[in-house]
Amino acid sequence: xxxxxxxxxxxxxxxxxxxxxxxxxxxxxxxxxxxxxxxxxxxxxxxxxxxxxxxxxxxxxxxxxxxxxxxxxxxxxxxxxxxxxxxxxxxxxxxxxxxxxxxxxxxxxxxxxxxxxxxxxxxxxxxxxxxxxxxxxxxxxxxxxxxxxxxxxxxxxxxxxxxxxxxxxxxxxxxxxxxxxxxxxxxxxxxxxxxxxxxxxxxxxxxxxxxxxxxxxxxxxxxxxxxxxxxxxxxxxxxxxxxxxxxxxxxxxxxxxxxxxxxxxxxxxxxxxxxxxxxxxxxxxxxxxxxxxxxxxxxxxxxxxxxxxxxxxxxxxxxxxxxxxxxxxxxxxxxxxxxxxxxxxxxxxxxxxxxxxxxxxxxxxxxxxxxxxxxxxxxxxxxxxxxxxxxxxxxxxxxxxxxxxxxxxxxxxxxxxxxxxxxxxxxxxxxxxxxxxxxxxxxxxxxxxxxxxxxxxxxxx
Amino acid sequence: xxxxxxxxxxxxxxxxxxxxxxxxxxxxxxxxxxxxxxxxxxxxxxxxxxxxxxxxxxxxxxxxxxxxxxxxxxxxxxxxxxxxxxxxxxxxxxxxxxxxxxxxxxxxxxxxxxxxxxxxxxxxxxxxxxxxxxxxxxxxxxxxxxxxxxxxxxxxxxxxxxxxxxxxxxxxxxxxxxxxxxxxxxxxxxxxxxxxxxxxxxxxxxxxxxxxxxxxxxxxxxxxxxxxxxxxxxxxxxxxxxxxxxxxxxxxxxxxxxxxxxxxxxxxxxxxxxxxxxxxxxxxxxxxxxxxxxxxxxx
Numbered sequence: 001x002x003x004x005x006x007x008x009x010x011x012x013x014x015x016x017x018x019x020x021x022x023x024x025x026x027x028x029x030x031x032x033x034x035x036x037x038x039x040x041x042x043x044x045x046x047x048x049x050x051x052x053x054x055x056x057x058x059x060x061x062x063x064x065x066x067x068x069x070x071x072x073x074x075x076x077x078x079x080x081x082x083x084x085x086x087x088x089x090x091x092x093x094x095x096x097x098x099x100x101x102x103x104x105x106x107x108x109x110x111x112x113x114x115x116x117x118x119x120x121x122x123x124x125x126x127x128x129x130x131x132x133x134x135x136x137x138x139x140x141x142x143x144x145x146x147x148x149x150x151x152x153x154x155x156x157x158x159x160x161x162x163x164x165x166x167x168x169x170x171x172x173x174x175x176x177x178x179x180x181x182x183x184x185x186x187x188x189x190x191x192x193x194x195x196x197x198x199x200x201x202x203x204x205x206x207x208x209x210x211x212x213x214x215x216x217x218x219x220x221x222x223x224x225x226x227x228x229x230x231x232x233x234x235x236x237x238x239x240x241x242x243x244x245x246x247x248x249x250x251x252x253x254x255x256x257x258x259x260x261x262x263x264x265x266x267x268x269x270x271x272x273x274x275x276x277x278x279x280x281x282x283x284x285x286x287x288x289x290x291x292x293x294x295x296x297x298x299x300x301x302x303x304x305x306x307x308x309x310x311x312x313x314x315x316x317x318x319x320x321x322x323x324x325x326x327x328x329x330x331x332x333x334x335x336x337x338x339x340x341x342x343x344x345x346x347x348x349x350x351x352x353x354x355x356x357x358x359x360x361x362x363x364x365x366x367x368x369x370x371x372x373x374x375x376x377x378x379x380x381x382x383x384x385x386x387x388x389x390x391x392x393x394x395x396x397x398x399x400x401x402x403x404x405x406x407x408x409x410x411x412x413x414x415x416x417x418x419x420x421x422x423x424x425x426x427x428x429x430x431x432x433x434x435x436x437x438x439x440x441x442x443x444x445x446x447x448x449x450x451x452x453x454x455x456x457x458x459x460x461x
Numbered sequence: 462x463x464x465x466x467x468x469x470x471x472x473x474x475x476x477x478x479x480x481x482x483x484x485x486x487x488x489x490x491x492x493x494x495x496x497x498x499x500x501x502x503x504x505x506x507x508x509x510x511x512x513x514x515x516x517x518x519x520x521x522x523x524x525x526x527x528x529x530x531x532x533x534x535x536x537x538x539x540x541x542x543x544x545x546x547x548x549x550x551x552x553x554x555x556x557x558x559x560x561x562x563x564x565x566x567x568x569x570x571x572x573x574x575x576x577x578x579x580x581x582x583x584x585x586x587x588x589x590x591x592x593x594x595x596x597x598x599x600x601x602x603x604x605x606x607x608x609x610x611x612x613x614x615x616x617x618x619x620x621x622x623x624x625x626x627x628x629x630x631x632x633x634x635x636x637x638x639x640x641x642x643x644x645x646x647x648x649x650x651x652x653x654x655x656x657x658x659x660x661x662x663x664x665x666x667x668x669x670x671x672x673x674x675x676x677x678x679x680x681x682x683x684x685x686x687x688x689x690x691x692x693x694x695x696x697x698x699x700x701x702x703x704x705x706x707x708x709x710x711x712x713x714x715x716x717x718x719x720x721x722x723x724x725x726x727x728x729x730x731x732x733x734x735x736x737x738x739x740x741x742x743x744x745x746x747x748x749x750x751x752x753x754x755x756x757x758x759x760x
Contacts, residue, residue, distance in 0.1 A: 068606065068642040141566050144556060171561025175534050225534045225559055231527030263527025268515065271526045318524070322517040325524060327717050376689050376717065423688060458553035461526050 088137035089455035093196045095129035097448040109438050110209050112389030112406035113363060114302055116289035117212020117244040118154065121444070122202075128153065129448070130195055132163065136457065144168045148194070163194075164216065175225035184216045186223070186235055187257050187277035189314035189335055191215055193460065199331075199371050201431045201446040205385035205413055206337045206365035210245060210310060215279070217243050217255065231263040231273070241281045245308055245339075248285025255281035263461070268323040273461060275314040282307045284343065289403070300350050302402030306343010306359065312336060316461070327376045336366040345393065345402050357395035361404065364388060365411075377421050385413040411437045425452045487623050490532055490563070492541035492551065493520050494738040495602040496573060498745040500540055503616055503633050507626045508538075516738040517715045520546055521687070525553040533558035536569070538622055540615065543572025544579060544599035568621045574599055576614040577607040580668050593686060602738070604669035605645045605749065612637055644746060648753055655756055661702070661730065663690075663712035663721055666737065674756075679707050682720045690720040702728050709759050713737035733759045 105121040122129075129152065136146035147165040151158060166181030184192045190207065191214055203213040223235035239246070241254020248254070257280070263273030287304045313336045320329040341361035346354050365387035373379040388411075391404045399405050417431040426449070433444040489510045491497035497512035504510070511532050514520050520542070523529075533539070533554045541547050555564060562569040579597025587593075601607045616634040620627035652674050660671070661680045664687075671678055680698045682690040702724075710732045712721045718734065725732045733755055739748040 068609065068645050138565070141564060168556065169559075170556065171564040171567075172559055173561045175559040177557070177559040223559070225530060225557070227535050229528075229531060231531040233530075261527070264531070265526065265528040271524075271528060273527045318526075322715070323515065324518040324522075324715055326519045326522045326715075456549070458525060458548070458550050460553065461524055 088135050089457065091132075091134045091452060091454040091456065093130070093132040093134075093194075094451040094453065095131065095196055095448070096127070097129060097201065097446050098126050099124050099447075100445045101442055102444075103440055103442040107440070108442075109403060110205065110387065110411055111409050111438055112391060112404060112411075113209035113387065114289035114304075114403040115208070115212065116287070119208045119212040123153075130163075132194065132196065134457075138170060139167070142170055144170050175227060177223045177225075179221040179223075180219075182216065182218045183221065184214060185237055185239075185257055185279065186221065186259050187215065187237075187279050187310070188312055188337070189273075189275060189316055189333065196450050196452070197459065199333075199369060199379075199381050200383055200415055200417055201429060201448045202433070204335070204367040204369075204383070205387055205411060205437065206335070206367060209363065209365060209387055209411075210337055210339055212244050215243075215245070217241065217246070219253075219255075229264075231261070233261045235259050241283075244287065244289075245310070246281040246284055247287025247304070248283065250283070254283065255279065269321065270317070270319050271461070272315070272317045275312075277310075277312045277314070279310040280308070284308050284341075288348065300355075300401060301348045302404075303346045303348050304341070304343060304359065305346075306341055309340045311338050318461075325373070327373075329373045331371045332368075333371075334366065334368045336364070338364040345398055345404070347398060347401055355395070355398045355401070357393040357398035359399070359404070360392045362390040362392075369415075379419040379421065381417050381419075383413075383415040383417075385411075385415075387411040407439065409436075409439050413437065425456060426450070487537045487619070488535050489538045489540060490536035492539075492547050493602070494740070495745060495748070496540040496542070498739045498743075498748070499608065499612055500538070500615060500619075502637055502745065503612060503630060504619055505629060505633055507623065507629055508619075511536075514738075516736045516740045519715050521549065523547075523550045525550045525557070529554055530557045533563065534560050536560060536563050538569045538571060538618070539563035540571045540573065542599050542601065543574035544596040544601075545594045546574075546599035568618060571615060571618050573611045574601060576611050577601055580672060581665075589685075598665065598668045600666045601669055603667060603752075604673045605641065605648065606673070607669065608745070609638070609641055609645075612641070640746075644749070648749065652753055652757065658709060659705075659707040661698070661707045661710045661724070663710075663716050663718075666713060667711055670752075679705065682712075682724070689717075695720060695724065699724065699727055702730070706730070709733055709756070711735060731759045 099122065101121065101124050105124050108121045109115065131151040132148055133151070134146065134148045136144070138144050145167045148163040150161045150163040152161070153159070162182065164181075164183050166179055166183040168179045169177055172178065184194075186192055188207070190198065190204065191211070195214075202208075207213055217239035219237055219239035221235060221237045223233055226232040235258070237257040238253045239255040239257070241250045242248060246255045257278060259275060259277040261273060261275045263271070265271045284307065285305050288301050289304070315334045317332040318325075318329065319331075339361065341359065343359050345357045345359045347356075348354070365385070367383060367385040369381060369383035371379060371381035389404070389406045391399055391406070393399045393404075396405065413436060414434040415431060417429055419427055419429045421427045429446070429448045429450070431446040431448070433442070435442040435444055486507060486509045487504065489497070489500050489504070489508050491500060491510055491512045493514055494512045494516055497510045500508060501510050513529055513532070514523055529550075541551060561567065564570055574596065579599070579601065582597035583593045583595065601611075612634065616630050619630045623630075656675045657677060659677050659679045660667070661682065662678055663682045665681055665683070667676075667678070670676065680701060682695065682698065684691060684694040706728075707730050710721055710725055710730050712718060712732070712734055714734050714736050721732055724730070735752055735755060736748065739745055743751070
């Protein structure tokens with residue numbers, strides 16, 4: 001444009017200022033200018049056309065965007081999804097079994113470990129296990145609550161037991177969580193899991209021997225998760241301490257625990273978790289447990305008073321191809337517990353005078369288990385249990401009567417199981433135990449079903 | 462002696478390092494790789510993204526591993542599919558982490574399914590019908606139009622959590638909107654030949670892809686969602702397919718391919734193993750391209 005203006009101006013200047021030039025020269029110049037003008041006009045037209053084309057293209061693109069936006073708009077929603085559908089979440093666990101033992105189940109004992117808390121083999125033949133009704137929900141944005149009611153048969157009577165009932169803080173921040181009420185202690189890996197989540201029909205022997213299957217109490221729990229890439233958690237619990245393996249009646253904090261867990265992944269297929277735990281009750285008062293019953297006579301029950309400490313270590317390793325456990329996965333689990341007690345044993349209903357002994361208890365034990373899901377819906381597993389005890393006292397006979405003498409026997413047990421899981425919500429299990437808990441080895445077979453109705457909560461690692 | 466230019470550069474470098482340190486990025490915990498990729502596109506260098514799962518894992522069945530609790534603990538933003546897809550593990554992570562920022566109701570709790578309509582909302586909730594999701598089919602990431610809506614909502618969330626950088630998020634969003642819209646138009650043109658193709662699927666996880674590309678599902682190998690195909694059911698499908706031939710058998714690479722291979726052997730229908738989500742070395746765009754090209758090659 002500028003050029004054209006310049007050329008036109010020049011022509012004007014030339015034609016007006018230099019009238020002395022020859023006509024032919026001017027004519028030649030005019031022709032040149034005409035040619036230039038034509039050339040530029042063509043170029044301008046071309047430019048204008050290109051501009052117009054690109055404008056059209058942009059418009060087309062905009063139309064495409066609008067077209068997509070229109071389609072997108074159609075998929076917009078007005079309703080929000082969430083956990084509202086099952087609020088509160090209600091679930092019912094149905095559990096039943098057929099059990100066959102070689103030995104009389106009433107003869108069961110664990111020498112060196114006075115059994116408490118109704119621990120034992122359970123019924124032979126058909127029986128139903130724990131029917132658990134669980135209700136849980138976020139109460140609001142600050143608290144989560146959960147209660148589990150267990151209904152089970154005990155000596156011909158149906159009993160209802162409030163297994164757990166607790167509240168838990170949500171999003172307290174800084175990795176802190178508080179829990180209060182009645183709950184399974186976080187010590188040990190298996191202890192926090194409800195019975196129906198176990199991989200075998202019965203508890204590991206060390207859990208049976210120390211806790212009467214599981215440790216739970218009323219109290220308060222604080223946990224802290226560190227802001228690290230590797231999972232690190234520490235926690236403590238303050239308990240009333242009246243329940244087995246504690247005992248007596250406590251006005252304040254009767255028992256307490258501390259625990260620490262670390263864990264992480266190795267690559268994409270392997271994950272692990274390690275736990276260290278300690279439970280302590282300094283003032284165990286009149287803790288009763290089943291001793292020997294003499295034929296015909298009223299059972300003499302042993303009563304322990306003193307202090308009690310349990311330390312434990314747990315290790316869990318899991319594998320899944322590509323980290324996808326749906327069709328295949330493997331789990332290795334190991335736990336070790338050690339109990340120390342210092343106090344005295346009295347035999348109730350004995351004497352007079354009542355039989356008495358000082359007591360220095362030392363019990364430990366471990367189990368290891370491996371579970372393999374080899375194809376969808378099918379799992380198999382093996383477990384080995386081993387216990388030992390070294391209990392001393394002023395009167396060996398009293399200890400023997402209380403079931404605290406190891407009778408020169410090392411309790412052990414081999415287990416194997418096969419599970420069929422038609423879906424996430426049902427399971428049929430066949431289990432075999434070679435049980436050397438006491439001197440008469442026992443062969444035990446369980447055929448068990450477990451069904452989960454209603455909402456299906458998330459599983460712990 | 463220090464060259465003054467070098468000295469100047471040194472100070473600038475030191476300052477930029479300090480500035481970088483003082484500027485905290487938003488830690489994002491994504492349940493699935495597709496959302497990890499989307500939030501990376503929209504957040505750019507303002508976000509640090511972790512994906513809890515890979516394309517080779519089934520997002521229904523992930524364990525609440527200790528490593529995931531540790532990651533949840535430090536997250537400023539949680540982005541998941543929702544619609545109960547992660548019901549088996551996410552609630553536990555949230556409860557264990559003690560992190561208030563990503564709880565339901567907080568801006569840092571982003572469920573993609575909350576922002577779009579869901580298909581196949583069941584009329585009847587009964588477990589005998591399999592693993593049904595009460596809110597509808599959750600596999601929404603296979604519809605690019607829904608992705609667009611989710612991206613828009615996610616931009617708002619990012620701006621809400623990190624208002625200092627909202628201009629960046631807006632810029633990233635408008636650039637994404639343009640590129641994604643054009644990509645959708647191109648994909649829709651490219652895939653004209655797929656319209657009306659009859660497909661057989663393993664799990665009912667392709668509903669949104671079917672809806673988008675107008676594919677016709679003629680059979681599902683799982684008799685019910687989440688229930689493995691039985692031989693009786695497979696035989697019945699085989700009989701049906703011999704009457705009424707299908708064009709493609711579709712399954713996700715994380716799924717067991719036994720039933721699919723069996724059926725393909727019997728029927729000679731081409732099998733397409735599609736990556737169900739974005740793999741670690743690609744973007745959302747590249748993943749969509751890959752899915753389409755695999756489908757186009759098969760037919």
